[in-house]
Amino acid sequence: MLGWFTRYFTGTDSIAVPPTPSRKRIAPGPGESYDVSRRPPPFGHPLKHYFALDDKYVNLNHGSYGSIPLPVIYAANQLAYEIDANPDVFNRVAYKPRLAKSREAVAKLIGADTGEVVLVPNATHALNTILRNFEWREGDLIIGATTTYGAVSNTIRYLTDRSEQPRPKMLTIVYNFPLTHAEVLELFRAKIREAKQQYADTQFTDVPPLSEGYDRDPAEKKNKIVAVIDSITSNPGVLLPWKDMCSIAREEGVWTVIDAAHSIGQEQHINLSDTKPDFWLSNCHKWLFAKRGCAVLYVPKRNQYIIKSSLPTSHQYVSPNSPKYKELGTNFVMQHEWTGTTDETPYITVPTAIAFREWLGGEQAIYDYCHKLAMDGARRLAEIMGTKLLDESGVLVATMSNVYLPLPVEKAPGEIYSPEVLANISMFMMNKLLFEYNTYAGHFFHNGAWMCRCSAQVFNDMSDFEYVGKVFNTICEEVKDTILSNMHGKQLGHLRPSSPDEEDWVIVTY
Numbered sequence: 001m002l003g004w005f006t007r008y009f010t011g012t013d014s015i016a017v018p019p020t021p022s023r024k025r026i027a028p029g030p031g032e033s034y035d036v037s038r039r040p041p042p043f044g045h046p047l048k049h050y051f052a053l054d055d056k057y058v059n060l061n062h063g064s065y066g067s068i069p070l071p072v073i074y075a076a077n078q079l080a081y082e083i084d085a086n087p088d089v090f091n092r093v094a095y096k097p098r099l100a101k102s103r104e105a106v107a108k109l110i111g112a113d114t115g116e117v118v119l120v121p122n123a124t125h126a127l128n129t130i131l132r133n134f135e136w137r138e139g140d141l142i143i144g145a146t147t148t149y150g151a152v153s154n155t156i157r158y159l160t161d162r163s164e165q166p167r168p169k170m171l172t173i174v175y176n177f178p179l180t181h182a183e184v185l186e187l188f189r190a191k192i193r194e195a196k197q198q199y200a201d202t203q204f205t206d207v208p209p210l211s212e213g214y215d216r217d218p219a220e221k222k223n224k225i226v227a228v229i230d231s232i233t234s235n236p237g238v239l240l241p242w243k244d245m246c247s248i249a250r251e252e253g254v255w256t257v258i259d260a261a262h263s264i265g266q267e268q269h270i271n272l273s274d275t276k277p278d279f280w281l282s283n284c285h286k287w288l289f290a291k292r293g294c295a296v297l298y299v300p301k302r303n304q305y306i307i308k309s310s311l312p313t314s315h316q317y318v319s320p321n322s323p324k325y326k327e328l329g330t331n332f333v334m335q336h337e338w339t340g341t342t343d344e345t346p347y348i349t350v351p352t353a354i355a356f357r358e359w360l361g362g363e364q365a366i367y368d369y370c371h372k373l374a375m376d377g378a379r380r381l382a383e384i385m386g387t388k389l390l391d392e393s394g395v396l397v398a399t400m401s402n403v404y405l406p407l408p409v410e411k412a413p414g415e416i417y418s419p420e421v422l423a424n425i426s427m428f429m430m431n432k433l434l435f436e437y438n439t440y441a442g443h444f445f446h447n448g449a450w451m452c453r454c455s456a457q458v459f460n461d462m463s464d465f466e467y468v469g470k471v472f473n474t475i476c477e478e479v480k481d482t483i484l485s486n487m488h489g490k491q492l493g494h495l496r497p498s499s500p501d502e503e504d505w506v507i508v509t510y
C-alpha cells in the first residue's frame, strides 16, 4: 500500500495507478440481482423475494415510504464503495454524467425535456424550492386544500406567517370525499372565482406564460394566484383530475404547482409536455423504487427564470445582476447538480430502479396488476369488514384504495370523536398493527369516518388484503370496547417501543 502511495504521489514509477474500486466489490446475494434474459416471477408474493421486506411483514403501506428492490439496494451499496474508493474521482469527474443519465431517464418517463428536470432529496424539498422562489407581493394568493399534505400546507402557512412583508394569503378548498372528478373540478373553479370576487380590488395580472394576458414586462405584473394541487392526495389516497385542473387554472390565469409526490411509478400516462403544469414534482423513492431520498423537480424552460436559487443556494448560482445571467439565465440544471455535500447514491439509483421495473414487464404491466389488486383487494377488505369502498367506480384509484373501517360515523364534527380521541385511536391502531400484527396500512379520519388506505404493490396479493381486513376487524372491536366506551378523551398510554432502549417514540401520522 505504501509503495503504491509513494509511486502515485511522487510519480517515480510509471505504474502509478490508484487502487480500483473493484477490489471491494461484494457479490450479489439471493434476490440482489436478476437475469434479464429470464422471465421474472409472477407478480405477488413470489416477487417478495426481490425485496428486503421481512418475510412475515405484511406491507400494505408502500405509499408512505416506498420499499426498494434488492437489486437497487445492491447497486447503491456498490456505488457507496465506488464513491469512497476515490471520493475525488467520483465527485469531481464521475458523478455529473451519472446524474445526467438519471435525469434523462426520469425525463423520458414523464414526457419532459432533460433540461427541465432536476433531482432533489424529496417532495417537501422540491415544493419548498418552488414556493420560496416565487417573488411574493402583498395581495398574492395561494390556494391549497384540506387534503394538502401537512408539510406542504405548513410551507404555505409559513409564507403567510412570515414577520416580513410581503406575505401571500392562503385560501383552502374543502374536499370532503367521496367526490366525483367533476365535483372536484367544480370546487376548484369555484374557489378561484370566489377568490377573485373576494379580492375584487386586486389586479391579478401576474398570470403564467401560457395564460391569456401574459406580459413579460415585470412592470405590468401586479398580483398572482398560485394553486398547489395534489395529483394523488395522501389521506385519503385519491387520484385527482389534476390535468383538467391545470387547464382550468390556465384559463383563469392561475399558476399551478403540482404536488405529484405519489405519481411517478403509480400513475399512468404522465406527459408533462402535454399537460403543461407550471411546476411539478414527484418522489422517485416512493413508487419508482429509487433509493430514499430522491425526488424529481420539473420546471419547464418558460418558468425557470422564477427558480433563482436552489435550496440551499449552490456554487452555480447566477446573480441576475451578473453579466453571466444573460447567457445562463438562472442556470436551473447546473445549480441543482451540487447543492452541498451529500450522499449522491439515491439520485444515481434511478436507472437501476427503472431497469428492474422494465424486467418486471414495464410501467403498464405494473400499473395493471397494482390497480386491479387495489380495487379487488379493497372490495375483499370491505366484504371482510362489512363496510364499503370510498370509491366503487375506481376513478379515484391509481394503486392506492380507501376502505371505510367498521367504526361509528360522525354526523357532526366532534359528535363522537374529539381531537384527543382521534389521536388516541390513531396511536392505538398504529401500535397494534405494527407490534401485534406485524403489518401496516394507512388509517385516518376523513369527513366524519375512519378509513384505511391500502397500497397495492407488485409484491402484494389478495391474501395481504384479507389479513389486514381481519386485523382491522379485531382492532376496531377493541377501539369500540376501550377507547370509545371507557376512555373517551383520555390519553391512552404510550406507543410500545420496539426495544427496551427506545423509550420515547414520536408519533407520525401519514
Ligand SMILES: Cc1ncc(COP(=O)(O)O)c(C=O)c1O
Binding pocket: 063, 064, 122, 123, 124, 125, 149, 151, 152, 230, 232, 233, 234, 259, 261, 262, 283, 510
Ligand atoms: C401528497 C404528498 N406530498 C408530499 C409528501 C412529502 O414527501 P417527502 O416526505 O418525501 O418529502 C408526501 C409524503 O407522503 C405526500 O403524500
